[in-house]
Amino acid sequence: MTEAAVGLIVERGIAGTTLASIGERSGYSRGLVTHRFGSKAGLLAHVHDSVAAQWLEHVERWVDGASGIAALQRVADALYDFIVHEPEELRAMYLLRYASIDPSAEYRANVAKLNAAHIRALSGWIEEGQAQGEIAAQIDPRLAAELFASVVDGLLYRxxxxxxxxIEALHQLLREHLESSLQAEAEA
Incomplete structure (x- = not known):
């Protein structure tokens, strides 16, 4: 059902995706979809969380224990790879994320929770880079993480x-900018 929902969200948008159409595409009845998710809002939260979990696993594989600038560059690499290889899932997740700014979006808390997890992970990699002397000590890890996440969100929106x-050139530029803007100055 999640795959059917992703496809329909990408094709028809959130408003054009119904529980009945998801049931039909996945070979189930609307009643079964309603029973499983409770409501359209429940289904949208499930789709967001499922794709977000897939995205987080993807990032973890790409980062693979790296820290500092290398970790952030690998996040950028994971993003580029996800755009190239999982565009439908990424489109669905970001359509849902952007729609969550509507105060009536019932899955807004799910998106906020994921945002907070992203910032914690990014801040942690920046702090590790600072501890290793690779990232400039005067950089505020949380602010740098927020800026990086904002750049990623803006890039995905565009x-x-x-x-x-x-997108390939922008990915490369992002990698280069991460290094040039965060790198600690070499001691003389």
Whole structure:
């Protein structure tokens, strides 16, 4: 059902996706979909959380124990890889994430929880880089994490609206910017 929901959200949008259409596409009745998720809001929260979990596993595989600048660059690499290999899932997750700014979005807390987890992980990698002397000590890890997450969100927004943007070149530029903006100055 999750796969059917992802496909429909990407094709029809959130408003155009119904429990009945998800049931039909997945070969189940609307009643079964309703029984499993309770409501459309419950289904949307499930889709967001399922794809977000897939995204987090993807990032963990790419980061693979790295810290500091290398960890952040690997997050950028994971993002680029997800865009190339899992575009439907990423589109669905970000459509849901952006729709969560609506005060009536019942899954808003799910998105906020994921955002907080992202910032904790990014801040941790930055702090590790500072402890190793790789990242400048004067950088506030939380602010740098928030900025990185904002750049990623903005990049994904632009890609969703204009898929023809030079995503590969932007990915490379992001990697380079991470190094040049965070790197501690070498001692003389």
């Amino acid at each position: 890609w969703l609206v204009s898929p023809e943007i030079p």
